[in-house]
Amino acid sequence: PANRVPTPTAPAPDILRCAYMEIVVTDLAASREFYVDVLGLVVTEEDETTIYLRSFEEFIHHNLVLRQGPVAAVAAFSYRVRTPEDLDKAVAFYTELGCRVERNAAGYTKGIGDSVRVEDPLGFPYEFFHDVDHVERLAWAYHLQTPGCLVRLDHFNQVTPDVPRAVAYMEDLGFRVTEDIQDEAGTTYAAWMRRKPTVHDTAMTGGDGPRMHHVAFATHEKHNIIAICDKLGALRKSDTIERGPGRHGVSNAFYLYLRDPDGHRVEIYTQDYYTGDPDNPVVTWDVHDNQRRDWWGNPVVPSWYTDASLVLDLDGQPQPLVARTDDSEMEVTVGADGFSYTRKEDGDFKLGHTL
Amino acid sequence: PANRVPTPTAPAPDILRCAYMEIVVTDLAASREFYVDVLGLVVTEEDETTIYLRSFEEFIHHNLVLRQGPVAAVAAFSYRVRTPEDLDKAVAFYTELGCRVERNAAGYTKGIGDSVRVEDPLGFPYEFFHDVDHVERLAWAYHLQTPGCLVRLDHFNQVTPDVPRAVAYMEDLGFRVTEDIQDEAGTTYAAWMRRKPTVHDTAMTGGDGPRMHHVAFATHEKHNIIAICDKLGALRKSDTIERGPGRHGVSNAFYLYLRDPDGHRVEIYTQDYYTGDPDNPVVTWDVHDNQRRDWWGNPVVPSWYTDASLVLDLDGQPQPLVARTDDSEMEVTVGADGFSYTRKEDGDFKLGHTL
Amino acid sequence: PANRVPTPTAPAPDILRCAYMEIVVTDLAASREFYVDVLGLVVTEEDETTIYLRSFEEFIHHNLVLRQGPVAAVAAFSYRVRTPEDLDKAVAFYTELGCRVERNAAGYTKGIGDSVRVEDPLGFPYEFFHDVDHVERLAWAYHLQTPGCLVRLDHFNQVTPDVPRAVAYMEDLGFRVTEDIQDEAGTTYAAWMRRKPTVHDTAMTGGDGPRMHHVAFATHEKHNIIAICDKLGALRKSDTIERGPGRHGVSNAFYLYLRDPDGHRVEIYTQDYYTGDPDNPVVTWDVHDNQRRDWWGNPVVPSWYTDASLVLDLDGQPQPLVARTDDSEMEVTVGADGFSYTRKEDGDFKLGHTL
Amino acid sequence: PANRVPTPTAPAPDILRCAYMEIVVTDLAASREFYVDVLGLVVTEEDETTIYLRSFEEFIHHNLVLRQGPVAAVAAFSYRVRTPEDLDKAVAFYTELGCRVERNAAGYTKGIGDSVRVEDPLGFPYEFFHDVDHVERLAWAYHLQTPGCLVRLDHFNQVTPDVPRAVAYMEDLGFRVTEDIQDEAGTTYAAWMRRKPTVHDTAMTGGDGPRMHHVAFATHEKHNIIAICDKLGALRKSDTIERGPGRHGVSNAFYLYLRDPDGHRVEIYTQDYYTGDPDNPVVTWDVHDNQRRDWWGNPVVPSWYTDASLVLDLDGQPQPLVARTDDSEMEVTVGADGFSYTRKEDGDFKLGHTL
């Protein structure tokens, strides 16, 4: 990519996994209702302004922080690193990149030990930590689990204008690409990257950025995701369902996208595959393949392409957006000149049939 | 309703259940691939022009007949009656109504004993039979069952212009309404009616008719329906998925709509509820309730409203269509002046958000 | 059978379905915890001595009555009949049989209208009613449903010494046999009989009786039953699991047997098949077929064969037991001279392998 | 432990995951029927004497090798390592331990590149390889998948007399303990250890060894495991079900144990939890806790404790067994002086109730 983020000489921190996201919400009570009463996440701790939530198989303090604030946005994409020393590596890595880097003492975020927050080269507030309070893993606590039980934080998804540039930087940070979406001309529309051996810890989605596209929690089975939809219907909140449920082409997972009361997008996700071998085959999807984002060919709603959450700089101010200049996935697939096929060989366009 | 079908003095035949549908297909090999190779229905018998299919829990000869013919259409909606004498009742009932009635000897349709076919007052080719060949009930034949195993014929769905008129006639025939869709002015858009104690053996959907809207087969669980979608994706036939999967408001069942190679619509359906008590509560849905047809508020695609299959008269000629003059459900819910709400009290229209 | 119950000349009442069971429990709080907190049945109404419970798809007042009393027992097996006039038929039918018959005015049991209770020829307290209070059908109330949601009362199961005698009487009462267990000599060990078109509304299990073997509630899917087991483990109540989960041979349903705090047995059950046609094929299982009671060949625990609940006469006194004189299923299958096979042709006895 | 395996000064190879098991079977056709026709594993390649099988989400050549031979046994527990250089590390590591070590050129096993086989300090034939042929990952091939689809090799399970000794050696090899079973006196009965971040790549079960206890494949959902049981019933092979299905306490996974035609034990397994953090909490179960091996308290059949497969040395000769001298889990839990409780505090022994 033009304008490539230089590869630091300093080694990257050894990232274990995406660990938690901190989001700013404008109505904490409404968000609590959504994440706790509807989705059933576990409250580890809460006070007047902040709620710390975790999934049922988690043993660290939280996977999601809801913080009351004036503007809905994302304050941190937080990764756990293997050792305390990896924080020093993170500092060196990002300092060499010329990024703003802040080291925070234990307790800066409740439950989290020493941490490093940076404004990364793409403009995202990334955080790294190792020390963390342990809490009860509620995997066996079936008496507390709901039909739509969320068992694990699975991944983040970020919107950024130049996907290859983002991928190159993330590979320097130690991530590996598992799948991506391209066209014949070589434009990359999105890429999925992992540290833990699932399809991703985060994905880069092409668009005006930096923005947060979604945060995803895993269930055990598909019926758990259906149960969330059914419950939303019963609560007359079905309009929080933005897209799905469906089967992804990319990742092969079963999915659902919801919008929280501030419009932050939450994915519920289950059953992707093991990717931990170093030569794990990368799957590249044709952007015109109508089964790439939904294996059943069901349409992606426009809001899913266009909407995303602002992200904050380390002063808590929204990052300005940089426009994507590469082709837009929505335009090339459902736009006036765009197209999608079910079978490449026969040029059969499902979209024209059903919309 | 104006133009009410008169109530015969002759008693109605005692109908047990919807038993099979006979459809004319224009490419028998293509239809066989769809119903047998993809959907996994069991071939009881077949010859050059006709295939007799059944579901895995069925013990009568067939639930679906595919007959090669020049025009895709439905030749019979066939119901099983309790006794051979009910055929005489059917003859008397429809004769009194001035309908064309034909009595066919055993073997007119393979596997079926004596039968009566009529052109009913709504223009549909209805059939009644009692005697039938028994075949092996493959409920325990798990070694033959696929992930999307179809276990039972569940119901028919018919398109007819005047739903209240159709309901009154069907009640005379012994059916009971379990659910319907109305508006505040009292217009009825659709009604579900049963003989066996499920939500329906057939439904009447308002529209230009007589046409066949769909035929529905049941699976045991929701994942079986998802497996059908996944398989269609793998076969690069996802464009046969027209709508869903989703959860119905009406019937509370989990559903999927497919289109066969001729465009005949097939629903896959699971988990409605027991309706066998005579005072079973009728559920009336507001046509503007956006959760009535999809409990999750996902949009109904236009083709689902507009497309349906022709039905044949007893000479095998397509019945001419009579236009619906009552309001159209599509127009009043998603048309220029139509609307739908998620929560009646706040007038929040989901459709405007997502389409 | 010898000592056949005579067939009354009076016509049988038209029974719709098994509707509720009234059981006497010795510790109402403990029973409430089991049925409400653990199993999640819905409390329609309750007072100091009695709790009225229903399943999520029910619209009549209750499917289970828990009544505090000195001796754990069953006070009523209650069936709903089609019309109020069927109560007169029930009175005439049982009066002709010389049974004790009592007519109770509406409100004798809360929520239930006029009813008839009898001591039937087998010694069971049978009840019939038509009028009943309607309550909300919570089928769509997904926000209230638990992972192990019970949606329907499915059937009763009774222990009686002479199964053919019981079957003949029940056929006179309008029931039809769907499956049974016999041996080559013609001894019948158990029989399943239905009014509604499922495999049964009640079954007769051979043994010292009259006793109540179990009452069964249905879930939608198999994972709902597994969720009940998981929850019992989490609550450290796994010792309430007596047998299963497993797949029945008879009925083809997925099952679980629990014991309530008084030892009353409750089955959780899902996915049998439609039996509503008059010529529905009867399935007869060989008592030595090791897959008849568990399709996977897992052993039936002895307590399942030996334990059952007392039933009360109309004065509330336990009925004395009559011993079974026919062969015992436990003895002929796992007893010293008994045997079971997986494949009849090779005489391979699984039991010897694993126990 | 006494007789501790010394810690080598040479660094351990970097093991990615358990990759395949090679088993010797005495009737290849019978084994093919079991693994291919019944369980649905994918044949990558086969010849007169050997069949190479993989699961549906695998991209390396095989997860299981069936080799015709005179004595049923295990020829290799094979692990994939991160780099080719890790083979040199394996050689150095085991050479320092005084083990017999053989280096095999690519093709020694079809599809596998250079490999190292050792007779490890516990007597097991361990193999390490990096280079391997890639084959199609059939994750998206839903048209080929059966109701009981096996998607991944999950783990091995080994029988060894001295579990703490085995654990110490395996920790030197880079494994981490995730769960174990102990008693109050500190005896360890079994331990689960992982490289990939699931509960285990292998487990050590206390008993006369070295023997192979089982090899485990994963499904996506619980109903897939139930489908395998149902199919075995339909094929009249239910006697291949040894234990389960059930929910493990240890690992929290849903399980089933089968025995192949030679008695090799195969587990089907789904839904354990992420263990990849270095401080992942170890779960220690009390050997007397009746929910440790089955969360529902269902009994473990004796054969599960006593039977296991021989393992071969590098000459293909069965390794002699060393007897366990520590207490036996079966004896201390179900033996004459053994006991198990459901609730530790009330000393309630489920076993006495039901067996």
Ligand SMILES: [Ca+2]
């Ligand atoms: Ca068992």
Ligand SMILES: [Fe+2]
């Ligand atoms: Fe995602």
Ligand SMILES: [Fe+2]
């Ligand atoms: Fe339908």
Ligand SMILES: [Fe+2]
């Ligand atoms: Fe039962």
Ligand SMILES: [Fe+2]
């Ligand atoms: Fe295992």
